Amino acid sequence: MTMHSSVILDMQGIEKSFGPVKALRNVNLHVRKGEIHAICGENGAGKSTLMNILSGVYPHGSYGGRILFGGEERRFRNLRDSEHAGICIIHQELALAPMLSITENLFLGNEKSKGGLIDWTAAHDAARVLLDRVGLSEPPETLVGDLGVGKQQLIEIAKALAKDVKLMILDEPTASLNERDSDTLLNLMLELKAKGVTSIIISHKLNEISRVADAITVIRDGSTVDVMRYAVDEVSEARIVKAMVNRELADRYPRREPKLGETMFEIRNWRVIDPSHHDREAIRSVNLKVRRGEVVGISGLMGAGRTELALSVFGRLFGRHIGGTVHLNGREIDTSTVAKSIGHGLAYVTEDRKGAGLVLGDSIARNIALANLKAVSSFGFMIDDHSVLDVARDFREKLRIRSHDVLQKVANLSGGNQQKVVLSKWLFTDPEVLILDEPTRGIDVGAKYEIYSIVNDAVAAGKCVLMISSELPELLGTCDRIYVMNEGRFVGEFTAAEATQERIMGAIMTNQALVN
Structure with a gap:
């Protein structure tokens, strides 16, 4: 793969804490212009936190270290600041309005106007150009909610292109896609790379990373532990996995x-x-x-x-x-x-753990007890809080759920630990x-x-x-x-x-x- 000498993004010594918990400690990330740079790491390693810092979700002053983008030090106060600089992030949970059209979604907050009114002709024309760039032939008037998840991902990329993106961040972009839609999206990333767009991809799918990435940065426990470049290093799935989990997974x-x-x-x-x-x-x-x-x-x-x-x-x-x-x-x-x-x-562990499998704002303990409240109730209707805690602690130990304690909200757990809570809930029903x-x-x-x-x-x-x-x-x-x-x-x-x-x-x- 092609090497690029100029660095478009340089994150130096990034540190971030949430109360007593240190989420990032001295993380460094160097991304070269025109490359696809993968970030790998276990859930909870700090990947999303790092990207939220870069995109201004966590504003300057709430973290330590420096961000240089395009050769200049940047101090983003919010998402709009980073987008103005040319950085766009596409989250795993898509930020589209399903009841609005493709055109309305593409230019939401950035409307095409003339004389104080939206110029729909200009907006639809511009939308067709963007749709063509991402390989979609749908009419711009189509409601986004009528499209499949794969096409919605492409709309998100078109939305980033509408903002003259210089660095595009994709967080688990193929997690909800079938093989065909995943291929389409990865091919589009390679096409955009050929046209000079720099991308960061966060993914657990190592076969996809090896297909599109020029370089890989591995983060473990909030620190940068390995950087690999395909053109100069020996890169293998075994090396990536070992760096991620600090053990061989033969x-x-x-x-x-x-x-x-x-x-x-x-x-x-x-x-x-x-x-x-x-x-x-x-x-x-x-x-x-x-x-x-x-x-x-x-x-x-x-x-x-x-x-x-x-x-x-x-x-x-x-x-x-x-x-x-x-x-x-x-x-x-x-x-x-x-x-x-x-x-x-029978027990059914849903594919949508956040939307249907868990009560995100509630504790680990209460989530585990939900499917079998009878087993932790006295007189058939009074929930015994001590029993709930005992059951949750037992499952936390057996399934190795990583948390401060069983009273922690499941929203604050990594994806893998959330899944263990869902499994615990159903295993509790025996x-x-x-x-x-x-x-x-x-x-x-x-x-x-x-x-x-x-x-x-x-x-x-x-x-x-x-x-x-x-x-x-x-x-x-x-x-x-x-x-x-x-x-x-x-x-x-x-x-x-x-x-x-x-x-x-x-x-x-x-x-x-x-x-x-």
């Missing part, structure tokens, strides 16, 4: 000797009508079996129906006119409500069947390993696990068997010995061609 997935029992969980002839399109079957005659002690994966492209299947089974949270039966240990069970599902031993929907999305390799270990412990204890994941290496590394889903139905099934990325994608694409 095997990314903990070893497990499967001890499979009889069929424990079964879905028969499951059919679901899409609640938004009454003439469309979202799930079509799905049959599924999971044995005691088995981890079974469900693979498929985004929109294949994987989450819809899980939600329709767990309390019928999705769909209408649901048909078919659910069986546990050979007996048909009623899962028509969440309470009944939990009562029969489930027979654990349904995991994207269980490691947006968390680092060290925390992933710990999540996989928790899964292994669950099946070793005689439970069964159904894992939905968009990451094929994750399914291949953890599952005993994998179902492949497309267009609401299963189109393939492979044992661990049979499964490969090529076979899984082949099943998806072959059957997609048949469906289309």
Whole structure:
């Protein structure tokens, strides 16, 4: 990859504290003009804090150290200051207004005006130019809420380009994207690099980093621990991982000797009508079996129906006119409500931990107790705070949740530790069947390993696990068997010995061609 001699960004000796907690200590970051610079580190390492300092979210005076951008020392007081200098940050949670059009989103706060009024003709024309730059052909009048997540990411990039961006920061840009949309976004980053746009990418997906990055800075425990440049250094995933977690992860997935029992969980002839399109079957005659002690994966492209299947089974949270039966240990069970599902031993760990899995403003202890309040109540209705704390402390120790104490708000935890709280909440219900929907999305390799270990412990204890994941290496590394889903139905099934990325994608694409 091309080396660039001029440094556009130089962050020197950055330090930041939140009360007694030191989040950053002497962090240095040097980004060259026209390169793609990756920042890696475990959740909680300080990556987002560093970017919030750079973008003015944490104003000058609230941190130590110096920021030089374009050769000048900068003292950003807010986000507007950094954007005025040409720095734009695109967060993992997109900052778009879904009920406004593409044009309105692109120029929100930066409207095209003439004579004090918005010049819609000029705005739409400018929007078309920007959309063309990011490879979108949608009419500028299209509501952003009508677009998929992948296209919304491209709108965010177009929005940055509208502000004459010189340095673009992308925080986990592909975390919510399928493989096709991820490819589109990464290709766009390379195209913008060729046109002189400098980018910083924060990502846990090491294969994506190796594909686009010119350099990597690794942050651990609030400090810079390694800097690698592809043109001059030996860069490998093993080196990156070791720098991130300060230990070798020779095997990314903990070893497990499967001890499979009889069929424990079964879905028969499951059919679901899409609640938004009454003439469309979202799930079509799905049959599924999971044995005691088995981890079974469900693979498929985004929109294949994987989450819809899980939600329709767990309390019928999705769909209408649901048909078919659910069986546990050979007996048909009623899962028509969440309470009944939990009562029969089902647990569902949502893919949206922040929006649906946790009460972010509440404590670790209260979040863990939420799905099984009966177990921490006296006389059936009075919650025993001491019991809540005892249970939370037990799970904090067993799952190694990193926090000051169990009274800490979950909003202040890293993504990996938030996920452990969600898992603790459901493990506290002592489930027979654990349904995991994207269980490691947006968390680092060290925390992933710990999540996989928790899964292994669950099946070793005689439970069964159904894992939905968009990451094929994750399914291949953890599952005993994998179902492949497309267009609401299963189109393939492979044992661990049979499964490969090529076979899984082949099943998806072959059957997609048949469906289309």
